[in-house]
Amino acid sequence: MTAPELAAETTYRDALREAIREAMIEDERVFIMGEDVAEYGGTYAVTKGLYKEFGRDRVRNTPLSEAGFVGAGIGAALGGMLPIVEIMTVNFSLLALDQIVNTAATLRHMSGGQFHIPVVIRMTTGAGRQLAAQHSHSLECWFAHVPGLRVVAPATVTDARWMLKAAMADPDPVIVFEHNGLYNSSGPVLPGPVDLTTAEIRRPGTDLTIVASAGMVSKSLEAAEQLGDRNVSAEVIDLRSLRPLDRATLAKSVEHTSRAVVVDEGWRSVGLSAEIAAGITEDCFYRLDAPVCRVASREVPIPYPRHLEDAAIPQVHDIVAGAMTVMTGSLADV
Amino acid sequence: MTAPELAAETTYRDALREAIREAMIEDERVFIMGEDVAEYGGTYAVTKGLYKEFGRDRVRNTPLSEAGFVGAGIGAALGGMLPIVEIMTVNFSLLALDQIVNTAATLRHMSGGQFHIPVVIRMTTGAGRQLAAQHSHSLECWFAHVPGLRVVAPATVTDARWMLKAAMADPDPVIVFEHNGLYNSSGPVLPGPVDLTTAEIRRPGTDLTIVASAGMVSKSLEAAEQLGDRNVSAEVIDLRSLRPLDRATLAKSVEHTSRAVVVDEGWRSVGLSAEIAAGITEDCFYRLDAPVCRVASREVPIPYPRHLEDAAIPQVHDIVAGAMTVMTGSLADV
Amino acid sequence: MTGPQTKLLRDMIRIRVFEERCAELYGQQKIRGFLHLYIGEEAIAAGVISQLTKDDSIVATYREHGHALIRGIPATEIMAEMYGKAAGCSGGRGGSMHLFDAERRFLGGNAIVGGHLPLATGLALADKMLHRKGRVTACFFGEGAVAEGEFHEAMNLASIWNLPVLFCCENNLYAMGTSLQSSESETNLSLKASSYNMPSWSVDGMDAEATAGAASRALDTVRGGGGPVFLEFRTYRFRAHSMFDPDLYRKPDEVAKWTERDPISTFSAQLTSAGTLTQEHIDRLWVEASQETQDAVDFAEAAEWEPVENLEDHVGATDGASVVLV
């Protein structure tokens, strides 16, 4: 391992684009398709300019037909290509779930391992932009439920750069969730490669473990700072991979801290936060000083107005409040 | 409350049909639609014969177009009808999720409460019939995640009869999961009405709470019998409603027993069992003598051969084993 | 100044003025989220909706401010909705993309492309099953929706069940940056309708009298029990897809060619040269529209925010206030 060099600042969006570019240069079988990925450059400008470099064959616009082009991506992968399929947002992926679950996730198994499907499906996720109920879903948990899929959610510029690269090297379907709030975030790209499966401690701490992913990582880090002012030392773990979950890293942390808060932008019930809470409890039951606290979205379709949207999804103060419950809950018990 | 009378034995299938019939007789706005619900009588024969009584308008065959006819059901509900939409199986509901999540679950909220959607969507769920990876899903957890939906899973003949009736009286979208293994089960129909939200203790016990639903209830009852032989008194709770979850009933039981096993035919990760385990732990943390144990499906697309399918989904011996872990786990700790 | 021609012109002007103001308000961050302007396409909503009765239903897309205005939802309530205020026509929960009004049978404001076609089909199914003779559901959608499977399934259902739906395809040639040419293997959209055995024709979507005439003719068929009709309105949006779109994919001369056909200025010129209206009359329409919009802004500004405690309202039945359409 060489020591990490600090690269120039770049954005999450540009890091994703660079990963795609590199893959397209390195391997002719790589192509990207989706709605308006060519001239338009993708709704979130991730593919901006790529069609000039690689042409409209390899930066391929599709009609509005999510099931069709996701299925075509799966087929193209079976046929020897290495497709990256961009679904504008997770909200529209509902139209393609049959293809993703009934074909991409099952075909290797159904065929007795004869076929694999090296497709990468990228999609934007998350609320926070006042796009209201049909455009603000965080359904990562649905995908994380399905055997046969790998599900990742890069939260940093470095992960955007290298996880996408790793996803493309993976022989099986990988779902990449890109949080809409991260595209403009910037930072250095540390040297790769990175893996697709381990969680990462973003801030060490001793009193409490905060588990988050994607758009919730920076809020958790901010909450950890505020908790520091209250003499609570919070460790913040970025899940990175939503399937499989790196339970070992979580367990190791909680073995230390004895307390955990899980932060999830998805709805609370039957979501990712439930799995993480259950998993931590299974692994660390006899170490836990308080029940794992879930800070997740309120059980409501995301409303349009800023103040209601803010109230619906986890904010820094909610994380701090959750953490304080866990801290005092245990005190009450001691 | 009048004392429950024992009605004649009937099957789960016939009880569902009777509920539909009654509703159609009582209210002209009720109709049922789906693939082959008319002459064919539905894949699982639930609607058998109804077209003769009510005609092909109200027992309405649809083309193979799950998104289309589920959406039409939602629209018809908005337009003043009381539609029952039959999706053959949950496997094909993947094609209709956009309609269910983006329209049915959001429209009341998006419109500021102006509209409600009194649609009932019935579908068969579960594995166990050697139908392999594309026809054996148990995706109840996905639906249970979504605010704006009500999700129920009747496990008894009585619940089949009265929960379907209650679902049809509900002003909002209700998803009714019918487990394929239950259609031929039979028993008396106890008098209704029943509610759509509470869990029910199917077998009282003192040492351990087993939480199950739909196809897993009878397996859990059998496991409880076997546990009795080992001097473990297991309480078995049938969830009945998957959204909302009746956490109060679960908590009350676990406050007594201090131990819980959750049985779920869905895949283990990020599924219903995680929510139940997390919820029980949140509610009863300081009472639990052992971590809640999850007995769920293995993380694999369901394979065709009997022995592999059996191994993939929870069996009685798995439940017993899970229960014994919880019992001895706590002993080890004591 | 109250003939049908004046009404058409007035309605188009009302939309134009309202939306120009919306664009400004977006710049001022009074309106947030996505905002899709209908500017250039006003003749379609004005013409088609002029032919609907109050018993008909309307189902539209996220590009629906015009339809909502013409349908009679007060500009005040629409604007308050765009602000996200509780007095908005959707209680502020929906915003620009989700205008609803039960009383006026206006069902959105739907933001999944193609997703509302099955819903429209279902509304028509209810009307048919409940023997509400003569009622129609008018469903508006862009040409981009034609590639979606949900379009196809809804067309087939509406046709096979002979339902009273008027499918109004607003073909503005682009779905975001994607031209119809590049997204449909067959760009003659009437052939799509034919493959469902559905009558269809194409209409100049820049001419409000033409759209009204076509709608009237189509509605005769639909109301008479002739089943669904598909109308393709050829139009153009003068603005970018949404406020996020840099609009780099359309050639300036194409835009110029279409803006020459501005449905408001051409119709104004036609009416003045025919002597139906004077320029003074027309100026007054603009002034009235500005006043209506200003009143709407004032209303929206003064309106209250929904209390945050009410966040979880309207998720499921809590009271008897919500309706289905009777």
Add this chain to the structure above:
Amino acid sequence: MTGPQTKLLRDMIRIRVFEERCAELYGQQKIRGFLHLYIGEEAIAAGVISQLTKDDSIVATYREHGHALIRGIPATEIMAEMYGKAAGCSGGRGGSMHLFDAERRFLGGNAIVGGHLPLATGLALADKMLHRKGRVTACFFGEGAVAEGEFHEAMNLASIWNLPVLFCCENNLYAMGTSLQSSESETNLSLKASSYNMPSWSVDGMDAEATAGAASRALDTVRGGGGPVFLEFRTYRFRAHSMFDPDLYRKPDEVAKWTERDPISTFSAQLTSAGTLTQEHIDRLWVEASQETQDAVDFAEAAEWEPVENLEDHVGATDGASVVLV
């Protein structure tokens, strides 16, 4: 006895005998789950697949035993798959509905109606992008799939991208108990293809020479870079939809009319009366097919079950054994 006519007849007989036996084995509970027989429709698989090269790919439905056999997957491996044995062509994991064979470019065995059309389109896209000139993906599906949105989306993509797909619609008039008449507003399926600007024609699906001829003609177009072609094969299934179907929805005289047109007996009669084959020859084909099927049953009976410890194999990459098609 080795000309193309004999091969067509032999192939149809092989399917017939194999499947008659499958029906028996289902009664004996050797085969479980769903079992969909192709009996009556053999002329389609026999004819079309006779025109494919080993570099072409095949994507089929759950009613695919015939296609698999004709493609050259050994009957032994197919039967072992129906039993769920490890020696099956899908390692026993798939069963009747999910026959796969990478070597023979046979991609299922797909059980979501319409779900495999996008997949076929994608395979063809790969062939095109990788400049594998002349290669074709043949995609088989029932007429029921035509109502699904995924059909529509795949047709449009294949056409707009000019992909080498041969869409083979096996129109047996019913989707389970639902007749085409009652599920499609336009039953002339060629119009569907036209609405995607795709050439199409209808073929007598009970005549193996006709199906082979049509496939050959269509494949010329497709291989030559002319883009996808849609073929409608008019056929009939002689058995119920699946072993669970009581088959009460078809009129006896309709069934009788079609069984008179049994593709095997009519072709046999034609070949004997033309003097191409003697009855003795034909009898021998039946005997050989019986032997092949018997060998398959023996093989399947003797084959091993997958050890239960391997349950979680083939969920994700654990080794390098799986392939993509080159």
